Amino acid sequence: MNPRLNLRLSEVASGIEPVSEEWRQKAREYIKNLAMPQDSLGELLILAEQIAAIKRSLKPSVSHKTVVTMAGDHGVVAEGVSAYPQEVTPQMVDNFVSGGAAVNVLAAVAGARVIVVDMGVAADLSSLVEEGKIISCKIGYGTKNFARGPAMTREEAVQALEAGIFIAGKLAGEGAELLATGDMGIGNTTPSSAILAVFSGKPVQEVTGRGTGLDDEGLQNKIRVIRQALEINRPDPADPVDVLAKVGGYEIGGIAGLILGAAYHRIPVLIDGFISSAGALLAKHLAPLSLDYMIAAHQSMEPGHQLMLRELGLKPLLNLNLRLGEGTGAALAMNIVEASCRIIGQMSTFDDAGVSKKL
Numbered sequence: 001m002n003p004r005l006n007l008r009l010s011e012v013a014s015g016i017e018p019v020s021e022e023w024r025q026k027a028r029e030y031i032k033n034l035a036m037p038q039d040s041l042g043e044l045l046i047l048a049e050q051i052a053a054i055k056r057s058l059k060p061s062v063s064h065k066t067v068v069t070m071a072g073d074h075g076v077v078a079e080g081v082s083a084y085p086q087e088v089t090p091q092m093v094d095n096f097v098s099g100g101a102a103v104n105v106l107a108a109v110a111g112a113r114v115i116v117v118d119m120g121v122a123a124d125l126s127s128l129v130e131e132g133k134i135i136s137c138k139i140g141y142g143t144k145n146f147a148r149g150p151a152m153t154r155e156e157a158v159q160a161l162e163a164g165i166f167i168a169g170k171l172a173g174e175g176a177e178l179l180a181t182g183d184m185g186i187g188n189t190t191p192s193s194a195i196l197a198v199f200s201g202k203p204v205q206e207v208t209g210r211g212t213g214l215d216d217e218g219l220q221n222k223i224r225v226i227r228q229a230l231e232i233n234r235p236d237p238a239d240p241v242d243v244l245a246k247v248g249g250y251e252i253g254g255i256a257g258l259i260l261g262a263a264y265h266r267i268p269v270l271i272d273g274f275i276s277s278a279g280a281l282l283a284k285h286l287a288p289l290s291l292d293y294m295i296a297a298h299q300s301m302e303p304g305h306q307l308m309l310r311e312l313g314l315k316p317l318l319n320l321n322l323r324l325g326e327g328t329g330a331a332l333a334m335n336i337v338e339a340s341c342r343i344i345g346q347m348s349t350f351d352d353a354g355v356s357k358k359l
Contacts, residue, residue: 016289019293020053024052027049035352054268058344062334063338067112067180068182071120081211081222083214089123093184097133106328112331112334117137119254121138142250150245157245160244165258168259177267178270179267180297182327183252243285252282268294276325280294298319298332300322317333
């Protein structure tokens with residue numbers, strides 16, 4: 001497979017195909033003949049049907065797995081919306097490339113590699129790019145403070161989305177069979193809450209949590225800042241690119257583009273937590289068919305994440321009270337996805353095993 005890497009947003013959004021209902025039905029009928037009581041593996045079998053429908057195969061493979069951690073900074077941290085300083089973002093990128101972060105450890109358990117993409121970190125990471133340790137799709141040194149005006153221009157929003165599409169195409173060309181989203185960016189629960197407020201119509205206080213650990217006063221300030229941003233910028237929920245430009249983040253746009261690109265190349269994509277689900281909401285509104293390729297890895301501790309999953313209509317595989325991001329929850333869920341593929345691809349049927357069906 002050698003996909004084009006210069007695909008435009010409009011081309012990808014309109015070019016995503018529905019998953020094959022024919023193959024989903026084939027998988028459903030085949031699973032009925034596996035040597036076990038009907039539906040006894042529950043959600044694992046529903047997942048197997050989804051992967052079969054995506055891959056158009058009764059022996060789907062997801063052995064080549066990649067977690068893509070998108071990194072970017074946010075001008076809105078100037079409003080005191082995070083308990084951590086912005087300097088942590090490049091420090092954590094260093095930790096990712098040295099293999100010492102939680103996502104590295106958990107991805108290794110799943111046999112997955114971790115790719116770090118600089119979408120807009122507010123630091124010079126050129127040395128890491130030159131050493132081949134990260135990929136640069138840098139749009140700027142952090143977004144602008146969206147409490148005072150748009151986070152980025154519309155052109156930059158499209159650029160962020162198309163960067164994610166590019167990464168998906170690059171990985172598809174390298175043989176990736178399962179992708180997972182991840183994020184790093186101090187302050188990024190703030191734009192994620194803003195995006196959810198826009199698309200859901202819910203009050204800001206219902207969709208906003210403590211992020212990295214804000215106290216009560218910090219949480220009230222964060223809610224105030226998001227309300228101010230929505231009043232000033234008036235993002236249009238009917239125009240996802242406008243929402244991204246007004247109150248989004250470079251890495252959130254990159255995640256949305258990665259999801260769209262995965263769907264375009266017919267690759268299932270695990271959605272991590274709150275920030276990744278903000279990207280998934282953007283992808284859904286840009287191309288509704290992309291939802292068929294998404295798998296919700298887990299439900300995080302962030303209060304708005306459950307609302308996001310409802311907006312997406314996705315049921316999480318795990319609920320472990322995670323709130324780290326990075327792609328950690330998605331990495332944990334990778335083995336579940338692979339298990340579902342192995343059940344349908346390797347398990348014996350009643351006839352193969354010489355087991356009698358019920359009368």
